[in-house]
Amino acid sequence: MSAVLAGTLAACEGPDPAASSFALPPTASSAPAPTGDEPGTSTGTTGTSGPVPEDSSTSSTGEPGTTVPLQDLGMPDLGDLHPVGCKGKIDFLFVISRFGYMETMQERLIEAFPDFIATIQSKFVDFDYHIMVVDGDATWGSEVCNADCNPTGCPYPDYPCDAIESITACDVTMGAGTVFPAGKGASNVDCGIVGGRRYLTREQPNLSETFACLAQVGLTGDHLLGEAVTAAMQPAINDPGGCNEGFLRDDALLMITFISNTLDLYSAGKPKLWAEAIANAKHGDPNSVVMFSIHFPECNPSDRLCDLVKYYFPYWHIADNADADYRPAFEVATDLVEEACSAFIPQ
Template sequence: MLDVGTEQDVESPQPAGCKGKIDFLFVISRDQVMAEGQAKLVAAFPDFVETIETKFAEFDYHIMVVDADNHWGWPTCTAQCPELEGLCGTMDYPCDHAPSACDGDMGAGTIFNAGLNAPNKPCELASGRRYIEKGQPELVETFTCLAQVGTSGYNRLGDAVAAAVSSAMTESGACNEGFLRDDALLMVTIIGPPDQDSLGKPKEWAQALLDAKHGDADSVVMFRICDATCPVYDAACTLTKYYFPYHHIESLNVPAFGPAFDVATDLVETACSAFIPG
């Protein structure tokens, strides 16, 4: 006779939520008004890393940072190379670095941030790619190097999100090859002032994310640090709040960003519990 009781005799055919994989994408403004915000951001990096390592200790994660413009370094200093003067000289601007195409491409993972309030040195990534893989030595230091994008650029946050996950950036041989995985949840953290500089529209950026995740809005968690009122002129906040069910918004004016990141990652755990990779 067949067992028709309530207990199952076989394991569920559905894979575990997220299959134990999460891709963290950080998109950070290089606008000059980010000086104070970036100081708080740098202070929060240890908390961000502790949250990832504690909550997702058993997960295979990728961490990629993208800045919000389409050039490398600081044109003011580049024009002075190699005879640096004033501020450019005091920051030891890296005139000897020959930027690659990926260094200046919108949406490419950062590995060498240069300019005002940036490290002005390359970051050491064990993966050999433009993002961190689990097991990266000195994770806090490496993440800080990647995410301290400086204040010598623009604030095209939405454009950068869409570019980072586009097929042009993620296909074989492209700048971000291997970062996005079909069987991983995607968490997008967007940090910066109201996005009034991007050329695209929130609907277009949302579609880029959906295309990257095969149409599944529930496989994306959005976290925006900005003006907490989410004004209509902040296109990146519109993207966060109105297109994806799992989202959290925090103010740039809070004393510290670490607690808000902890709240946002609770949504990752919730989303993972229901996520069934295609």
Template sequence: MVRLVTLIAVSLSAAACNNGDGQQTGFSSSITTVPQGTSSSGSGTSSSTSSSNGSEDSAAGSSASSDSSTSTTSSSSVPDLGTIPDAGDGPPPGCKGKVDFLFTISSAPTMEVKQARLKASFSSFMATLESEFADFDYHILSSNTSGFWGYPSCVGCQDVCEDLPEYPCGVSPEPCDSIRGAGVTYPIGKHASNERCELASGLRYINAGQPMLEDAFTCIASMGINGADGVAETTVLALADDLDGPGGCNEGFLRADALLVVVAIQDTYDNFSDGTPEDWAATLVEAKGGDADAVVLLVISTDIDLPGALCGNTIGVEHNLRTWTTLMPHSVFGSICAEGYGDYFAAAAAKITEQCEVFAPQ
């Protein structure tokens, strides 16, 4: 009898343990890499390529077995354990196709060709995600890296403004147009959109159901080459409470039940953004309630710090943007000197699909 009671207690304990979700979340500072477009299982292996830096950890599954044989002991001699409590249905379902995309794009003078590659990669990226999610529900925000309206040097130069698309004479700016980190709806500068983008949402970001999505994205992503960069710092500003909270320029962009995908594009190391890569990584995790598994980071930047780099070689430099990706467990790094960025977006799409399945909304 003692042995039977002990066996029942052990079986109940094992069942309760096996109903946990087994997920491991939190911020990891280990510097490991994952091949582009693939994922790793377990924390004991890592591999490296020049186009994907980051690490993905998943808890190893465990199983418990119990003795299925029956006993002929009379019911009067077996203690009444009552109704076995329901362990529940496990964690809530994943993001169900809800994804918040934050693009932060440098407008340095050398970025014209790189911005064109970004826009050329967008349609296939979104098409891939639409095929993965039956109800793809997206927010897409392109954050303001400059923090000013037009070129300050052109203010008051009405006689020549007509020839300078960098400054839209006769157009009154909206309050959020000159706030760094706010969603861009009127990109200004040489090779920029230089017009108010038509967003069906009436907000400073695109949402699901946007007619002519590719045209709308092209408009907000055509940042031009007005000389602004600092993509990491701008990303931090875009996610701050004063912009994303009630009454802020980006109000409603960041949703608690959506996966956050950050795409940062700059052709230098970004060594002038405020803070450190550790600070930037902590900001992304904090934005999702401390859940690092709710964030995917794609950085496209120079790769000259690596042997055989597409951008040439300057080994040994401190590359803050690369470090940022290594600190995030679900990230992709791509060379900005590649002829196209389709492969990097495909790798990011694979990570988005994987993480959307395990993401437990807070």
């Protein structure tokens, strides 16, 4: 397990289980600031902020589409810049657990993807996307098979033993885009991204099929999603020469989708630091990010991923990973994207 952030692994105080799993920019009252060691609470209804964890300074202004800058996260006051909209330029980051028993959830994500993209495309005439998948582990494939890729040492008959010698540094870098999922339940093939990139663009033929290949990351790995998203936001990995060179665009809206079946108790750092990395990657503008999680909507006190999604960004939705069909949840996410895009101010 690689650590990209220093910090403790203390879990944040979680929300009230009755809080809504869906929020647009706040339209009602401001969330009260936390006092002492206990998080603050609010009504938890749609359009208002939920309970605030102890390491957060998020608050709402009461006006749609705006938030008070999170000074703790180094977010500057953007002033009265006039929103020009994202004009259909959106960077999609899917952060997927490789932990055991994820096969059904990966399948449901793959099933929902074509409808999701079609709906987004219908909302934006000039839809211009980057789509990248990262998983919650810095390793490639199965360590057991990589060490001994013979029938006696590797229990997965379709494991791509021939590829072991050709894996690159980016294949074993936390936060780098997945291009060749390997291991139990994985695609076990090079997914064929065009242009030598680690993410998909409008140049990619067979978009849905290629995404299906990428999203089937398998079941032989970890679920360090907080650590993975933080690593994917770092300048070095997105700058020229980095593994994800060019993925994040200053003039694009960013949508981050998490999917997991376990609590992220072991990622380095804590939600405040993960949120800081995301905000910094978007020039301190939380309104330029849409957070979507297919996880546990009840948000128990140990759910650090819920804290990240729910308390630091105004556009968010949490769906239940046990749902038989993820398409309705993605419908909600498309509305969030449209709302956020209309208020977007490119940097």
